[in-house]
Amino acid sequence: MQTNPTYSSLVAVGDSFTEGMSDVLPDGSYRGWADLLAARMAAHTPGFRYANLAVRGKLIRQIVDEQVPLASAMEPDVITLVGGLNDTLRPKCDMGRVRALLEEAVERLAPSCNQLVLMRSPGRNGPVLERFRPRMEELFTCIDDLAARHGALVVDLYGAASLSDPRMWHVDRLHLTSEGHQRVAEAVWQSLGYDPQDADWHAPIPPTPPPGWIARRTADVRFARQHLLPWIGRRLTGRSSGDGLPAKRPDLLPWERPDA
Structure with missing residues (x-):
């Protein structure tokens, strides 16, 4: 790997993680790592x-069918794939599929x-991760093997x-x-060989007093109403949050700031 390399193009492939949810800009659009x-x-x-071809909610079959051919045809210096x-x-x-x-x-x-970048996706501590941890770790073992080959x-x-x-x-x-996305950007930046801007991006965050019982229960109820129940509804009806949405940045064009 080069040190401070000169890459002239980047294509990002994936789902909501790569689209940038929930790093919200003032205009309501998403930025992301x-x-x-x-x-x-x-x-x-x-x-x-x-170019950023990512669309929220996409499964790996959809990424392979809809995004991979486009990214491959662009022949950029760097492609990131998270799916x-x-x-x-x-x-x-x-x-297996x-x-x-x-x-x-x-x-x-x-x-x-010139360089393909894969990732072991981050996981939030809690009961949801514990339930799906074996599948996630099986996925990450596959990623490690593919990267080596x-x-x-x-x-x-x-x-x-x-x-x-x-x-x-x-x-x-x-x-x-937003801070989480900033740390992911730093992680990929360093992996590509650039000088660190935040050498401790992966370090534990200093502790803060935990929220009280009432605050935690209120947050749980809000989460269930605003996020969990709609998510379950989409699963039961076969819908996705990304249905009908276009790629975030479908063409490989010179970079411009979102607010430019």
Whole structure:
């Protein structure tokens, strides 16, 4: 891996994590770690180009069918691929199929870029993670194996103490806060060989007094009403939060700030 390399283009592939939920800008749109990373890379390399094909709610089959061919055809310097976690969170999940589709994605993307980046997705501490942890860790073992065989980088967000802290997660308990996305951008930035801007991005967050019992129960009720019940409803009806939504940034174009 180079030190302070000169990458001229980036294509991000994936689901809501890569789209940037819930790092909300003033206009209501999402920024996220991939935009933050692109901005840094653009400041380092004039003429830098960026595309973000991610759409919230996408399963690995949809990513392979809808995003992988587009990303491959763009032939950028760097492709980031994060997918499969939505599959592991479904009540019924064929992990053999997920592994096969992820392998298909990597085999198609690795030859079409100078550097493919894979990730061990972050996991919030709590009962939900414990329920799905075996599937997640099976997915991460597959990612490690694919990276070793295809020369991809693996960014270990799952092993970062800071990103398992509930304070780094939005009230929906599924997506990172703005600070969480900043730490992910830093992790990928360093993995690509750039000088650290935050060498301790993965370090545990200093403790704060825990919320009281009433505050926790109020938060639980709000979470169930605003996020959990709608999520269950979509699962039961076969709908996705990303149905009908276009890619975030479908064309590989010179980087411009979202507020430019």
